[in-house]
Amino acid sequence: MTAVPALPxxxxxxxxxxxxxxxxxxxxxxxxxxxxxxxxxxxxxxxxRGAAPGTRETDLLDPANLVGVVHAVLLxxxxxxxxxxxxxxxxxxxxxxxxxxxxxxxxxxxxIVPAAVLFDLHVGxxxxxxxxxxxxxxCQAAGSAPPAQGNVGAxxxxxxxxxxxxxxxxxxxxxSAAVSVDGVTVGALIAVNALGDVVDPASGxxxxxxxxxxxxxxxxxxxxxxxxxxxxLLSGTQTTIGVxxxxxxxxxxxxxxxxxxxxxxxxxxxxxxxxxxxxDTLFALATGQTRALDFNVLCSMAGEAxxxxxxxxxxAARSLSVAGVQLPAAIDxxxxxxxxxxxxxxVQP
Numbered sequence: 073m074t075a076v077p078a079l080p081x082x083x084x085x086x087x088x089x090x091x092x093x094x095x096x097x098x099x100x101x102x103x104x105x106x107x108x109x110x111x112x113x114x115x116x117x118x119x120x121r122g123a124a125p126g127t128r129e130t131d132l133l134d135p136a137n138l139v140g141v142v143h144a145v146l147l148x149x150x151x152x153x154x155x156x157x158x159x160x161x162x163x164x165x166x167x168x169x170x171x172x173x174x175x176x177x178x179x180x181x182x183x184i185v186p187a188a189v190l191f192d193l194h195v196g197x198x199x200x201x202x203x204x205x206x207x208x209x210x211c212q213a214a215g216s217a218p219p220a221q222g223n224v225g226a227x228x229x230x231x232x233x234x235x236x237x238x239x240x241x242x243x244x245x246x247x248s249a250a251v252s253v254d255g256v257t258v259g260a261l262i263a264v265n266a267l268g269d270v271v272d273p274a275s276g277x278x279x280x281x282x283x284x285x286x287x288x289x290x291x292x293x294x295x296x297x298x299x300x301x302x303x304x305l306l307s308g309t310q311t312t313i314g315v316x317x318x319x320x321x322x323x324x325x326x327x328x329x330x331x332x333x334x335x336x337x338x339x340x341x342x343x344x345x346x347x348x349x350x351x352d353t354l355f356a357l358a359t360g361q362t363r364a365l366d367f368n369v370l371c372s373m374a375g376e377a378x379x380x381x382x383x384x385x386x387x388a389a390r391s392l393s394v395a396g397v398q399l400p401a402a403i404d405x406x407x408x409x410x411x412x413x414x415x416x417x418x419v420q421p
Contacts, residue, residue, distance in 0.1 A: 079221065079247075079384045079387050079388055080383055081249040081380035081381070082249070083250025083257075083377075084218040084219055084221075084249065084250055084261070085219070085248045085250065085259035085260060085261040085317055086215075086216050086217065086219060086248075087259050088250065088257050088258070088359065089257070089359055090112055090361045091108060091109070091216075091259070091317045091357070091359060092109040092110075092214040093106065093108055093214060093215075093219040093248075093261060094107050094109070094210040094211055094213035094214025095107075095210055095213060095224045095225030095226075095246075096207070096210040097225055097228045098202070100200050101195065101196030101229070101394065102196055102223065102392060103149040103150055103154075103192050103195070103196070103201055103202060103228050103229045104148075104149055104202060104206065104224065104225045104227075104228040104229075105147065105150075105154060105157045105207055105210050106147045106148075106210060106219075106224075106225030106246060106263065107144055107146050107161055107210040108145045108147075108261060108315045108317065108355075108357070109144050109211065109214050110143060110357055110359060111168070111170055112359065113141040113142065113143060114142050114317070114357040114360075115140060115141065115142070115321075115323065115324055115327050115357070115358045115360070116141070116145075116184075116186065116324070116356065116357050117135075117325075117326070117328035117329070117330060117331045117355070117356040118186065118328065118353065118355045119331035119334070119353075120352070120353045121335050121338075121345075121346040121352045122311060122346055122347070122353065123347065123349070124311070124348065124349060125188065125351035125352075125353050126188065126189040126190075126311070126351055127186070127187065127188045127353055128146075128155050128158055128185075128186060128187040128188075129158075129184065129185065129186040129187065130186055130353075132184070132186070133324065133327075133355075135325040135328055139172065140324060142184050142185075142357060143171060143172075143184050143185060144165060144184075144211070145185070145315050145355045145357065146158045146161050146186075146187035146188075146207060146210075147187070147189075147225070147226040147313050147314065147315065148187065148189045148207075148226055149189065149190055149191075149192040149202060150192065150193070150202045151189055151190070151191045151192070151201070152189060153189075153202075153203075154189040154190075154201055154202045155187055156201075156202065156204055158187040158207055159204040159207065160204035160205055160207030160208035160209070160211070161187075161210070161211055162182075162183045163208055164208045164212065165185070166183060171183035186355060188311075188313040188351070188353040188355070189351075190230060190265040190311040190312070190313055190351070191310065191311060192231075194238065194309070194397070195229040195231070195394055195399075196397075197395075219248060219261070221246055221247050221248055221384055221385065221388035222245040222246065222385070222388030222389045222390060223243070223245055223388075224246060226313070227246025227263045227264065227389070229265075230244030230245055230246065230263055230264055230265035230385075231243060231244050231265060231399055232265070232270055232280050232281055232386060233269050233280060233281030233282035233283065233289075234266075234309075234310060235267055235268060235282050235292040235295075235296065235302045235303070236282045236284075236292065236295070236300070236303055237303040240283045241283075242280045242281060242401065242402065243280070243386070243389040243390065243392050243399040243400065243401040244264040244265050244270075244280070244385060244386060245263075245264060245385040245388055246262065246263040247261075247262055247382060247383065247384030247385025247386070247387075247388055248260060248262070248381050248384060249377050249380035249381040249383075249384055253365060253369060255363065256318065256363065256365040256370070257319055258316065258317070258318045258330075258373035258374050259316070259317055259318075259377055260315070260316045260317075260334065260337070260374070260377040260378045260381040261314055261381065262312060262313075262314035262338075262381040262382050263312065263313050263314060263385070264385040264386060265310055265311050265313075266310055266311075266342045266345065266350060266352075267310040267344065267347050267349050268281065268292055268342045268344040268345055268347070269289065269291060269292050269293075269342070270342055270383065271291070271341060271342070272383070273337075273340040273341050273379040273383070278292075279383060279387070280386040280389070280401070280405070282295070289405060291343070292343065293344055296344075309349060310349045310351070311350050311351040311353070312342060312345070312350065312382070313351070313354070314353075314355070314378065315355045316330060316331060316334045316356045316374050316377065316378065317356070317357040317358070317359065318356075318357075318358050318370060318374075319359050319362040320358060320360070320362055320363065320365050320370060321358060321363075321364055322356075322358035322367075326358070326367060327356040327357070327358055328356070329371065330358075330370060330371060331354045331355060331374075332354075333370075333371035333372070333375050334354045334356065334375060334377075334378040335354060336374075337374065337376060337379035337380075337381075338352060338378055338379075340379045341378070341379040341382035386401070387403070389401045389402065390403070391404055
């Protein structure tokens with residue numbers, strides 16, 4: 073497995089007791105999928121804020137509906153095609169005897185696998201996308217070790233900063249972070265493929281996003297407010313998706329609320345966010361393997377973990393060049409800025 077580079081924020085989703093993460097990254101083009109496993113089952117919730125989502129099995133997570141347990145959550149590239157990968161996750165879970173019992177005979181189980189996808193079809197051959205075999209492979213790779221971050225799994229083909237066109241975009245990725253309070257942990261795994269920029273949550277400084285003509289990051293929102301016209305984009309060609317998990321015990325309604333609180337973290341780390349072109353979706357899982365904690369504190373932890381995971385996603389990403397698409401990474405912009413400061417010159421586009 074690819075080593076996790078040194079990142080600004082510590083912890084990963086697998087710090088949460090009862091949670092495992094696995095990636096499949098397609099070697100043929102930048103795409104893939106990531107699976108979050110809860111072998112013992114977890115209470116689940118979801119909150120969809122983007123206007124162009126691609127999802128599966130989200131209605132069953134409504135607190136008013138029957139099913140109360142989730143066995144895995146899939147995050148995938150490939151746009152709507154990537155939802156096929158959930159079938160492979162179900163097959164792997166069935167092989168392990170994990171699922172919702174639906175009859176008296178042995179083997180009559182249905183694994184519950186909600187999923188969300190992001191659009192990465194513009195990076196390489198769009199006919200290559202995650203399928204059932206990819207989902208199965210991600211499950212086989214899953215474990216409790218800290219997962220790889222950056223250009224892997226669902227983040228392999230992710231990009232950010234597309235408000236002014238793909239030619240000015242940068243490499244996104246998948247990132248993770250975790251926060252612990254009094255022995256209770258909330259973690260997040262976020263695949264960042266946003267229309268907007270990823271910014272430092274504390275200062276608002278752009279870290280990765282739309283590059284202007286001088287090669288710098290001036291901030292997409294600031295540029296739009298100054299009158300620069302965004303490029304019209306097809307809805308659904310962006311999207312940030314992810315999973316929040318805690319080892320505290322929660323109800324379905326609380327999981328739904330925790331997922332909503334996670335979107336606060338997206339809003340702190342991505343600008344703009346929840347646009348008509350994004351399908352931003354966050355799931356929440358509660359394994360119940362530790363003790364209860366004040367719910368307001370858990371919600372604060374969720375927002376913080378999500379914001380940190382977004383930053384880690386782009387800081388772990390590396391530049392990409394495929395089929396004429398050039399996507400520098402945050403590390404390249406930082407290096408160019410340091411070189412500029414030393415030389416006193418101008419960054420070239």
